[in-house]
Amino acid sequence: MGLADLTIGEDSSLRAALSQLDRGGPAQLITVDAKGRYSGLIDGGTIEAAIAAGHNLDSPASVAVRPDGALAADADETSLRRQMSRGSGIVPLLDADQRPVDYASPARARRIPVAEPSLSGNELKYVTECIETRWISSQGPFVRRFEAEIGKRLGLPAEQVLAVSNGTVALHLALVALGIGPGDEVILPDLTFAATINTVIQAGATPVIVDVDRVSLNIDPAAVAAAITARTKAIMPVHLYGQPAEMDALLALAARHKLLVIEDAAEAMGSRYKDRPCGAIGDAGTFSFFSNKLITTGEGGAIAFRDARSAQRARMLRDHGMDPAKRYWHLEVGFNYRLTNMQAALGCAQIEQLDRFLERKIEIAGQYGETLGGIDGVALPANLPGLLNSYWAYSIVMDFAALGISRDEFAVRLDKAGIETRPLFYPLHEMPPYRPYAGNRAYPTTTALSRGGLSLPSAVTLSAAETRYIGGVIARQAQLRRLVQRVGLA
Numbered sequence: 001m002g003l004a005d006l007t008i009g010e011d012s013s014l015r016a017a018l019s020q021l022d023r024g025g026p027a028q029l030i031t032v033d034a035k036g037r038y039s040g041l042i043d044g045g046t047i048e049a050a051i052a053a054g055h056n057l058d059s060p061a062s063v064a065v066r067p068d069g070a071l072a073a074d075a076d077e078t079s080l081r082r083q084m085s086r087g088s089g090i091v092p093l094l095d096a097d098q099r100p101v102d103y104a105s106p107a108r109a110r111r112i113p114v115a116e117p118s119l120s121g122n123e124l125k126y127v128t129e130c131i132e133t134r135w136i137s138s139q140g141p142f143v144r145r146f147e148a149e150i151g152k153r154l155g156l157p158a159e160q161v162l163a164v165s166n167g168t169v170a171l172h173l174a175l176v177a178l179g180i181g182p183g184d185e186v187i188l189p190d191l192t193f194a195a196t197i198n199t200v201i202q203a204g205a206t207p208v209i210v211d212v213d214r215v216s217l218n219i220d221p222a223a224v225a226a227a228i229t230a231r232t233k234a235i236m237p238v239h240l241y242g243q244p245a246e247m248d249a250l251l252a253l254a255a256r257h258k259l260l261v262i263e264d265a266a267e268a269m270g271s272r273y274k275d276r277p278c279g280a281i282g283d284a285g286t287f288s289f290f291s292n293k294l295i296t297t298g299e300g301g302a303i304a305f306r307d308a309r310s311a312q313r314a315r316m317l318r319d320h321g322m323d324p325a326k327r328y329w330h331l332e333v334g335f336n337y338r339l340t341n342m343q344a345a346l347g348c349a350q351i352e353q354l355d356r357f358l359e360r361k362i363e364i365a366g367q368y369g370e371t372l373g374g375i376d377g378v379a380l381p382a383n384l385p386g387l388l389n390s391y392w393a394y395s396i397v398m399d400f401a402a403l404g405i406s407r408d409e410f411a412v413r414l415d416k417a418g419i420e421t422r423p424l425f426y427p428l429h430e431m432p433p434y435r436p437y438a439g440n441r442a443y444p445t446t447t448a449l450s451r452g453g454l455s456l457p458s459a460v461t462l463s464a465a466e467t468r469y470i471g472g473v474i475a476r477q478a479q480l481r482r483l484v485q486r487v488g489l490a
């Protein structure tokens with residue numbers, strides 16, 4: 001937003017200030033006196049305090065002004081950064097006559113992206129090595145090395161890990177290699193990315209969509225139990241946004257009914273369920289290395305198998321179903337789902353940094369918790385005992401009904417403040433291609449979560465000033481909306 005959108009005369013009414021604030025953005029206004037000189041900042045909180053002190057909406061904005069940290073327009077970078085890291089909002093920039101000529105904020109220089117990769121390790125060196133050695137296809141040493149490194153993280157031998165072209169084909173190949181196909185039912189959560197269900201359909205099996213748990217956002221074991229039939233072949237939990245699914249309950253159900261468990265761990269590299277890495281708990285676990293994931297190869301994925309024979313079959317299917325002992329002799333109808341050496345080179349460089357990335361994600365979650373914790377109507381991602389949530393995408397669920405606007409309108413307000421967000425996934429059962437797989441089951445939890453859910457910027461490249469700013473904007477917007485409703489301005 002431009003300076004004019006964020007400036008108001010201090011003799012304007014509080015009503016005018018509120019309705020200007022209510023257009024979205026950082027939820028703060030810069031106030032100026034009759035001569036256009038800076039007098040302070042105003043927001044929902046300062047207006048609320050003024051009203052509590054006996055003022056009303058016709059009172060001038062000056063009664064709610066908080067004189068605060070402006071800087072000279074020619075302030076150096078260090079002072080600017082220091083000032084921004086002190087607060088959670090905008091910093092007015094003044095000329096020699098104290099007139100605002102611009103403002104700074106962590107989102108002024110760049111729109112804060114919801115995700116972006118960090119490629120500051122050995123990525124360039126290893127990819128260059130591929131080019132210099134001319135090993136650019138899937139033949140090449142980085143592929144096996146990447147598989148071995150993933151295996152180490154998961155406590156599995158390299159032979160049981162397959163690098164593949166993306167997280168979607170990882171799911172498809174896992175399903176096919178484990179023998180899931182026509183006539184089989186696979187139970188999966190309503191709240192997930194479409195690839196989870198698409199691949200079940202592509203494998204020829206029948207997906208069975210069930211509701212999720214309100215706290216973990218993951219598949220609800222009680223709903224799974226209720227959906228098991230004689231044709232059920234597998235359960236496909238998704239560790240959504242890095243939060244581990246309730247594996248003990250699911251494994252117990254699987255053991256009782258002789259079902260396979262395929263973990264969609266696309267979003268959960270680094271997450272742990274009790275003492276076990278997500279993706280290495282079920283019969284197979286799949287990962288995505290798309291550029292927004294904890295570690296990335298641009299596009300890419302992997303499958304971890306619990307048993308070596310399934311892995312061996314998958315390896316053959318990954319390479320057109322070709323007999324590994326006899327070139328161009330095909331044993332099954334297979335695929336080309338291979339990852340290239342260049343992508344694996346990126347992956348090798350990324351996995352070296354995995355612990356640091358994970359630490360940063362957890363730090364970001366802590367920083368968000370500081371600004372957003374305790375705000376009415378904002379549910380933060382759960383930090384459940386014994387589980388390690390990687391907080392891959394820090395996702396909050398807000399009570400937008402109490403704010404009188406929709407999730408999407410709120411997202412537009414944040415966008416105006418330079419903050420990109422992502423809606424929580426839409427319930428699968430609501431989308432046309434998947435409606436037939438809902439049966440007559442109910443999905444109250446997914447429906448409610450989806451309407452209120454927003455994933456916030458979570459890249460490991462975020463600065464503390466950025467997370468504080470994002471938290472501050474959300475908190476101020478929420479407070480403002482409650483005030484606007486209370487005073488009947490909405």
Ligand SMILES: Cc1ncc(COP(=O)(O)O)c(C=O)c1O
Nearest residue numbers: 166167168193195266288289290
């Ligand atoms: C839960 C889930 N499953 C599967 C996938 C598919 O992974 P890819 O995009 O690498 O194909 C994703 C991707 O984002 C995902 O979030």
